[in-house]
Amino acid sequence: MTLQRKLLLGFALMVLPTLLVGIQAIRTNALERGTLETLRQRLAHSRTYAEVEDAMFNQTQVVWRYLSGDPAATREFPLTEQVVDYWLDRWAAGLPPEDIKLADGVRKIERDIRAAAGRVFTLYDSGQRQAAYLTARQELVERLQPALATVNREIYRQAREFSVQRAVTQVEGIVEAERRVLWAISLLALMAGLVASWLISRGLTRPISELRAAMAVVGAGDLDRAIEPRSRDEIGDLARAFAQMTEQLRQSRAQLVQSEKLASIGQMAAAVAHGLRNPLASLRAAAQLAQRRVEAPAAREQLQAIVEQVDRLDLRIAHLLAFSRPTPFHPLRESVQALVEGALAGFSELLPQRRVELVTSCPAALPEIRVDPMRLEQALTEIVSNALDAMPPPGGGRLEIAARTQSGAGGANRVVLEITDSGPGIPAEILPHLCEPFFTTRPEGTGLGLAIAQRYVEEAGGRLEIASTVGRGTTVRIVLPVTGGDPAPAAAASPAAAPPVRNLA
Numbered sequence: 079m080t081l082q083r084k085l086l087l088g089f090a091l092m093v094l095p096t097l098l099v100g101i102q103a104i105r106t107n108a109l110e111r112g113t114l115e116t117l118r119q120r121l122a123h124s125r126t127y128a129e130v131e132d133a134m135f136n137q138t139q140v141v142w143r144y145l146s147g148d149p150a151a152t153r154e155f156p157l158t159e160q161v162v163d164y165w166l167d168r169w170a171a172g173l174p175p176e177d178i179k180l181a182d183g184v185r186k187i188e189r190d191i192r193a194a195a196g197r198v199f200t201l202y203d204s205g206q207r208q209a210a211y212l213t214a215r216q217e218l219v220e221r222l223q224p225a226l227a228t229v230n231r232e233i234y235r236q237a238r239e240f241s242v243q244r245a246v247t248q249v250e251g252i253v254e255a256e257r258r259v260l261w262a263i264s265l266l267a268l269m270a271g272l273v274a275s276w277l278i279s280r281g282l283t284r285p286i287s288e289l290r291a292a293m294a295v296v297g298a299g300d301l302d303r304a305i306e307p308r309s310r311d312e313i314g315d316l317a318r319a320f321a322q323m324t325e326q327l328r329q330s331r332a333q334l335v336q337s338e339k340l341a342s343i344g345q346m347a348a349a350v351a352h353g354l355r356n357p358l359a360s361l362r363a364a365a366q367l368a369q370r371r372v373e374a375p376a377a378r379e380q381l382q383a384i385v386e387q388v389d390r391l392d393l394r395i396a397h398l399l400a401f402s403r404p405t406p407f408h409p410l411r412e413s414v415q416a417l418v419e420g421a422l423a424g425f426s427e428l429l430p431q432r433r434v435e436l437v438t439s440c441p442a443a444l445p446e447i448r449v450d451p452m453r454l455e456q457a458l459t460e461i462v463s464n465a466l467d468a469m470p471p472p473g474g475g476r477l478e479i480a481a482r483t484q485s486g487a488g489g490a491n492r493v494v495l496e497i498t499d500s501g502p503g504i505p506a507e508i509l510p511h512l513c514e515p516f517f518t519t520r521p522e523g524t525g526l527g528l529a530i531a532q533r534y535v536e537e538a539g540g541r542l543e544i545a546s547t548v549g550r551g552t553t554v555r556i557v558l559p560v561t562g563g564d565p566a567p568a569a570a571a572s573p574a575a576a577p578p579v580r581n582l583a
Contacts, residue, residue, distance in 0.1 A: 099263060106256050113248040123172045124237045129165040131230060134188055137162060138218050141195045145202060145211055152199055162188055180233055187226050194218055289317050296320075301328040354395060362388040407537050409448045411561055414481045414493055415440040417451060421458035422479075425466070432466055433474025440481040445560045447493055449538040457531035461497050461554050464527060467520065468501030468552065475500040475551075484557070492540075495556040504546040512544055 137158045144151035166188065170181040194217035201210035292305045305321035365384040372378055418440050429436055462477070469475030478498040483491055504512070511517045513532040518525035528542075535542045540558035 099260070105259075106252055109252045109255075110249070113252070116248070119172075120237060123169065124234065126165060126169045126172070127233060127237075130162065130169050130184065131226075133158065133162040133165050134191065134226065137188075137191050137195065138223070141198055141214055141218065144199065145207075145214060155195060155199075159192060177236065180229065180236070183229050184226075184233075187222055187229065190222050191218065194222065285314065285317065289320065292317075293320065296324050296327075301331065354391070358388050358391055407453070408450050409538065410451055411446045411448055412451050412454075413442070413446055414444050414495060415442055417449070417454055417458065418479055418481070418495070420451070421455045421462060424459065425462060428466065429477075432469065432471050434466060434469055435474070435476045436479070437476065438479045440479070444481055444483065444493060445491065447538070447558045448561045449558065450534070453534040454538065457534040457556075458495075458497075460527035460531045461556075465497060465499035465501070465552070465554075468499050483560070491560040493558050493560060495558070496553055497556075498551060498553040500551045503548040503550055504544075504552055505548060506546075509544060509546060513542065 137155070140151045140155050140158055144155075166181070166184065170178070173181055194213065197217075198210045198214045201207075201213060289305075301324055305317060305324060362385055365381045365388070369378055369381045369385075372381065418438060422436070422438075462479075465477055469477070476499070479496070480498075481493060481495045484494045485491060508519065513528045514525075515529045516525035517529075528544075532542045535556055535558070538558055540556060543555040543557070544552065545555065546552040
């Protein structure tokens with residue numbers, strides 16, 4: 079049996095009827111719970127009347143205690159009246175209109191008990207103790223207590239009949255409604271099941287066909303084919319897993335091409351360094367020596383231009399060597415503030431010349447990070463150098479460097495370092511290629527500065543992100559993990575621990 083037929087049969091026979099029956103069961107359960115809640119309220123109302131009965135009995139007991147010689151009973155009697163009024167009001171508030179006459183009867187008996195008690199107390203206080211005793215016996219024992227017992231029996235009888243009969247009626251209504259709903263479910267289950275199964279079968283056939291076509295294209299070698307899963311079921315999971323596998327294959331192929339390219343660069347860089355660095359060093363030394371002996375300003379300017387060009391060539395050679403033959407990674411605990419200050423030390427004279435305002439915000443209380451200081455300083459130097467190139471004189475601009483903490487996934491803290499310039503910005507189509515080796519937009523650039531910076535940041539377990547808006551500048555964000563066991567201090571957010579801000583123009 080094919081998958082489509084199994085789904086048609088399974089969903090038609092089980093899924094929809096089971097769902098509808100479950101909904102009806104939940105509805106029936108809610109109605110039954112409502113009936114039980116009503117019954118519970120009626121029982122609670124009966125218990126409230128039991129409190130009324132006990133309070134009225136206590137009233138009579140206070141009278142007999144007084145007749146027995148307890149003088150404190152007269153002071154307790156007003157309290158018993160308050161108790162009876164409290165419970166009687168609560169009980170009467172929940173009665174239906176047809177039972178109000180019962181509450182009136184109880185109130186009349188309670189008023190008679192108060193009047194009888196008043197006469198008994200008066201007779202007893204006047205010295206007529208025998209008459210007080212006879213009055214209490216006639217009024218309380220022979221007349222009022224039997225009348226109260228009769229009313230009690232009627233109240234309890236009506237409460238039982240009302241609670242049970244109403245509960246039975248409600249349950250019968252629930253059972254009848256459930257029978258009708260179950261018949262309706264039985265009649266609609268087949269049609270709804272068939273329609274749902276047909277829709278599900280269509281939803282399976284199309285994504286499977288698309289996934290099969292994508293597999294054929296990828297199998298032919300086209301790893302750039304976009305695979306977009308349309309469903310959220312197992313087939314969608316399979317399509318996402320295949321897309322992830324294709325992306326990994328594409329990255330592996332790109333890394334293989336990159337490794338081959340780096341191997342070639344390494345050989346070329348070694349040859350260039352061996353063949354050019356020594357002659358360049360000799361040429362630079364000769365130009366500097368000639369500068370000391372030549373007096374003509376024009377000739378000294380030409381010699382200085384030779385020195386600068388030699389330095390530029392040497393920098394390109396150094397970039398090639400650094401990118402193709404990286405030195406071993408030596409991680410150390412270092413503060414972000416020290417790294418930023420070390421990277422900016424080489425630009426102290428260049429910033430005023432370029433008319434660039436520098437603003438730094440690096441709190442000393444930031445947690446330490448574990449990096450290779452030399453490499454991270456070089457990465458920062460490359461980023462700052464690119465930022466300065468984006469703000470050439472005479473216009474200059476503003477360079478901001480800010481550091482802060484950030485909570486990552488799983489509660490891990492990270493340090494975020496942002497370098498923002500006020501240059502012209504970078505077009506969106508160029509942003510994805512900025513960290514690719516040998517990609518540059520400047521004729522004099524090598525295209526290795528940001529590639530080296532990204533490599534050094536990733537070696538430290540971080541990531542490098544670039545965001546830019548044309549006409550508003552560029553922000554390079556470096557996210558680095560905090561050294562284990564160093565939580566980000568809460569004081570960094572308080573006014574007393576505000577980060578130091580430095581302005582250089």
